[in-house]
Amino acid sequence: MVMTMPKVVVIGGGPSGICAAFYAKQQNPDADVVVIRREPGFIVPCAIPYAFGLLSPEKIISKSPDNLVTSVGVKLVIDEVVEIDASSKVVKTAKGEKFPYDKLILATGSVPVMPPIPGSDLENVFPTPKSLDALSNVVKAVEKAKNVVIIGGGFAGVEIAAEVSRRGKKVSIVEMLPHCLQLAFDEEFCEKGEEHLKNHGINVYTGVKAERFVGDGAVKEVELSNGEKIPADVVIVAVGVRPNTKLATDMGLELGPFKAIKVDEHMRTSNPDVFAAGDCCEKISFITKKPSNLRLASIGAREGKVAGINAAGGDVTFPGVIGVFSTEFLGFGMGAAGFTEKAAKEEGIDVVVGNAVGFDKHPSTMPGTMQMHVKLIFRREDMKLIGGQVCGGLTAGEIANMLGFMIYKGATAEDLANMQYGTQPMLTPPPISYLVCRAAENALSEA
Amino acid sequence: MVMTMPKVVVIGGGPSGICAAFYAKQQNPDADVVVIRREPGFIVPCAIPYAFGLLSPEKIISKSPDNLVTSVGVKLVIDEVVEIDASSKVVKTAKGEKFPYDKLILATGSVPVMPPIPGSDLENVFPTPKSLDALSNVVKAVEKAKNVVIIGGGFAGVEIAAEVSRRGKKVSIVEMLPHCLQLAFDEEFCEKGEEHLKNHGINVYTGVKAERFVGDGAVKEVELSNGEKIPADVVIVAVGVRPNTKLATDMGLELGPFKAIKVDEHMRTSNPDVFAAGDCCEKISFITKKPSNLRLASIGAREGKVAGINAAGGDVTFPGVIGVFSTEFLGFGMGAAGFTEKAAKEEGIDVVVGNAVGFDKHPSTMPGTMQMHVKLIFRREDMKLIGGQVCGGLTAGEIANMLGFMIYKGATAEDLANMQYGTQPMLTPPPISYLVCRAAENALSEA
Numbered sequence: 001m002v003m004t005m006p007k008v009v010v011i012g013g014g015p016s017g018i019c020a021a022f023y024a025k026q027q028n029p030d031a032d033v034v035v036i037r038r039e040p041g042f043i044v045p046c047a048i049p050y051a052f053g054l055l056s057p058e059k060i061i062s063k064s065p066d067n068l069v070t071s072v073g074v075k076l077v078i079d080e081v082v083e084i085d086a087s088s089k090v091v092k093t094a095k096g097e098k099f100p101y102d103k104l105i106l107a108t109g110s111v112p113v114m115p116p117i118p119g120s121d122l123e124n125v126f127p128t129p130k131s132l133d134a135l136s137n138v139v140k141a142v143e144k145a146k147n148v149v150i151i152g153g154g155f156a157g158v159e160i161a162a163e164v165s166r167r168g169k170k171v172s173i174v175e176m177l178p179h180c181l182q183l184a185f186d187e188e189f190c191e192k193g194e195e196h197l198k199n200h201g202i203n204v205y206t207g208v209k210a211e212r213f214v215g216d217g218a219v220k221e222v223e224l225s226n227g228e229k230i231p232a233d234v235v236i237v238a239v240g241v242r243p244n245t246k247l248a249t250d251m252g253l254e255l256g257p258f259k260a261i262k263v264d265e266h267m268r269t270s271n272p273d274v275f276a277a278g279d280c281c282e283k284i285s286f287i288t289k290k291p292s293n294l295r296l297a298s299i300g301a302r303e304g305k306v307a308g309i310n311a312a313g314g315d316v317t318f319p320g321v322i323g324v325f326s327t328e329f330l331g332f333g334m335g336a337a338g339f340t341e342k343a344a345k346e347e348g349i350d351v352v353v354g355n356a357v358g359f360d361k362h363p364s365t366m367p368g369t370m371q372m373h374v375k376l377i378f379r380r381e382d383m384k385l386i387g388g389q390v391c392g393g394l395t396a397g398e399i400a401n402m403l404g405f406m407i408y409k410g411a412t413a414e415d416l417a418n419m420q421y422g423t424q425p426m427l428t429p430p431p432i433s434y435l436v437c438r439a440a441e442n443a444l445s446e447a
Numbered sequence: 448m449v450m451t452m453p454k455v456v457v458i459g460g461g462p463s464g465i466c467a468a469f470y471a472k473q474q475n476p477d478a479d480v481v482v483i484r485r486e487p488g489f490i491v492p493c494a495i496p497y498a499f500g501l502l503s504p505e506k507i508i509s510k511s512p513d514n515l516v517t518s519v520g521v522k523l524v525i526d527e528v529v530e531i532d533a534s535s536k537v538v539k540t541a542k543g544e545k546f547p548y549d550k551l552i553l554a555t556g557s558v559p560v561m562p563p564i565p566g567s568d569l570e571n572v573f574p575t576p577k578s579l580d581a582l583s584n585v586v587k588a589v590e591k592a593k594n595v596v597i598i599g600g601g602f603a604g605v606e607i608a609a610e611v612s613r614r615g616k617k618v619s620i621v622e623m624l625p626h627c628l629q630l631a632f633d634e635e636f637c638e639k640g641e642e643h644l645k646n647h648g649i650n651v652y653t654g655v656k657a658e659r660f661v662g663d664g665a666v667k668e669v670e671l672s673n674g675e676k677i678p679a680d681v682v683i684v685a686v687g688v689r690p691n692t693k694l695a696t697d698m699g700l701e702l703g704p705f706k707a708i709k710v711d712e713h714m715r716t717s718n719p720d721v722f723a724a725g726d727c728c729e730k731i732s733f734i735t736k737k738p739s740n741l742r743l744a745s746i747g748a749r750e751g752k753v754a755g756i757n758a759a760g761g762d763v764t765f766p767g768v769i770g771v772f773s774t775e776f777l778g779f780g781m782g783a784a785g786f787t788e789k790a791a792k793e794e795g796i797d798v799v800v801g802n803a804v805g806f807d808k809h810p811s812t813m814p815g816t817m818q819m820h821v822k823l824i825f826r827r828e829d830m831k832l833i834g835g836q837v838c839g840g841l842t843a844g845e846i847a848n849m850l851g852f853m854i855y856k857g858a859t860a861e862d863l864a865n866m867q868y869g870t871q872p873m874l875t876p877p878p879i880s881y882l883v884c885r886a887a888e889n890a891l892s893e894a
Contacts, residue, residue, distance in 0.1 A: 427844025
């Protein structure tokens with residue numbers, strides 16, 4: 001009898017693909033694990049906005065993910081998959097290579113959405129770049145520009161706008177919803193974020209659409225749905241992404257309601273030998289168990305872990321997406337976990353809300369102190385935490401992670417009000433006003 | 448029948464006293480709540496080190512705590528309590544005022560320990576100052592000094608050393624234990640902290656005692672137990688504090704094994720009408736239920752809440768001290784919660800340890816990126832988290848708070864390994880290497 005090593009092929013080498021490969025190998029060190037990625041280097045996806053300001057494009061390439069997987073014996077192939085033969089279980093690449101698989105993991109990510117705005121074909125109108133070449137191109141165009149307009153005020157749009165403004169450009173954001181960042185935060189948080197942008201000289205146009213891009217060869221201005229015209233030497237469209245499902249549909253995999261690859265809680269697709277993880281696949285909410293449209297690198301990493309372990313013979317499940325976000329622009333940090341108040345109400349959940357406002361350091365004379373606001377959303381029936389938001393300084397991301405864990409563990413308002421914490425002038429709010437506790441106390445007094 | 452409002456008198460207006468008064472008034476808005484404090488302004492106790500560098504002494508006075516209590520109707524009296532008549536239930540002050548009470552809360556804090564080192568009476572040898580006048584004096588002396596020696600390498604000593612070094616002084620720390628910060632961190636973390644201090648030009652002498660202070664009128668040098676002599680124009684002794692229990696013992700209250708006021712889980716002393724909170728009172732460990740010697744403003748704030756609610760007629764208990772610490776010196780953040788590995792082993796607990804080292808931002812080219820190390824300590828029998836340490840950047844404090852909550856909720860290594868988190872280049876480690884999860888995975892692989 002000949003022993004054969006199980007072959008696991010991962011298509012895509014972003015956060016979800018890398019995690020899938022790493023954990024597959026960890027689950028079964030004998031497995032033959034291959035990652036096939038189009039891009040030569042690992043682009044840190046969330047760092048793309050910083051390539052417009054604090055960093056240069058080549059500085060957002062990270063070697064550590066590739067080292068992580070190759071150090072445990074994963075084979076990393078730079079090539080593009082053009083076809084998957086599901087019956088003979090073989091992956092074919094642009095360079096003509098063939099990779100047979102026992103189990104396949106699709107981690108093909110997402111592609112930027114380009115809305116059909118007239119003038120989109122003008123020079124210097126760009127989608128959010130996702131490859132290093134594309135990114136370098138856009139950054140070069142921005143360097144020559146005086147006026148830059150960002151279409152879309154989500155995380156990517158706001159962060160790109162902030163970073164471009166660091167280079168002394170006149171920057172405008174155009175968001176068709178009433179507020180920037182509205183999918184992740186309640187209105188009062190969005191307003192604080194917008195205020196910070198405006199205080200730093202960024203024009204924020206909300207509740208208005210980009211009607212057309214106007215120019216002669218190259219773009220010159222953006223015409224808004226209210227008739228206003230904004231000068232624009234460069235336009236970057238950052239209105240979101242859609243799942244990259246071409247290979248999946250070509251091989252006949254089912255899609256879910258959000259047009260992403262349908263998976264079960266094992267991250268298994270409609271083909272039992274094929275798994276999917278990350279932006280390309282469908283998600284369900286941890287709280288409501290309904291389909292969710294969240295796409296985050298951190299979620300992809302977690303899903304990749306589950307897909308990788310299961311593809312290599314393990315048996316673990318993904319409990320659904322809590323949705324922990326964070327963003328930073330020009331020193332302002334914002335984080336959120338779980339439901340916003342608005343989203344909870346839309347789901348018909350009866351909620352009790354608690355708020356606390358204070359400072360992220362203490363006393364407030366400490367250099368760099370920022371006003372901080374914590375908002376917590378509890379389900380009235382059991383006073384369990386189902387959502388939280390925080391804005392202020394650069395600890396907002398880790399506070400959001402703490403809130404995410406609290407949601408995951410079913411923590412109640414009592415738990416949060418009585419939690420023990422440490423305080424330090426440079427690192428936290430003051431002992432008598434630790435804001436997570438104070439917001440929980442506020443909710444208890446409203447319940 | 449005459450309705451009388453219950454009278455609650457709080458002695459001490461630091462974090463525990465302020466919290467006691469605030470929550471007493473919140474529990475019973477009809478209560479007549481008085482806080483008696485010696486110092487005119489609220490000194491942020493943990494900010495005292497920063498008065499030597501980033502801030503000036505008057506900048507560590509905070510008005511918010513006083514505003515917090517006076518805005519809800521608490522009376523704040525600046526005076527010194529000289530006697531408590533427990534039989535007639537009256538508090539007498541230095542200014543000759545008398546305050547009758549139904550319930551009394553002692554929040555008298557701690558006083559700096561001055562070890563009997565010969566030469567301690569020389570000019571420019573100071574205990575850690577705890578009042579504004581004392582602090583201003585020491586800061587003035589430091590301003591004129593060239594060489595400053597800090598006796599004691601705990602949080603206060605290390606932070607004061609760091610801040611004094613910001614003023615261009617030559618600074619030395621003398622710690623008799625093998626390492627600085629050893630009561631809160633395991634050895635490898637202490638070493639990283641010491642390395643950061645040394646890299647910033649601070650001399651760190653460990654495993655050696657200050658034998659005597661030498662000088663003629665004013666101190667000139669510190670002689671160590673190994674014979675070495677360090678030049679010293681100013682010496683600050685920061686070897687710890689002891690509970691301030693004079694009023695308590697005068698009125699006949701029992702003390703506990705650490706010479707602090709004995710309290711039950713309601714924060715009630717041996718006199719049923721008297722509560723205590725903060726540095727002056729005895730604590731028990733959340734995990735072992737044994738007496739604990741921890742003294743932190745954040746613990747005092749929590750105890751003050753319990754004492755205040757109970758003194759005003761409520762019925763809540765304090766579950767024991769988890770011990771969440773954090774510190775920052777010259778940009779290096781450190782945090783800890785629960786047991787160190789060493790302390791757990793000394794308690795005879797069989798532990799499984801997990802470690803992860805990476806960066807606090809991503810990619811590591813982000814400005815200000817620090818190497819970060821997370822260490823987690825699980826109890827082998829149930830793989831529940833009983834301790835954690837983190838060092839690196841300025842998110843260490845909130846990560847320690849998250850670890851504290853995880854301990855409080857009985858979270859297991861599986862919970863941590865599978866937690867969902869958000870990642871953002873400026874705010875967190877990368878999605879494929881969120882260090883709390885990776886450390887938990889490391890522990891699971893060792894279990």
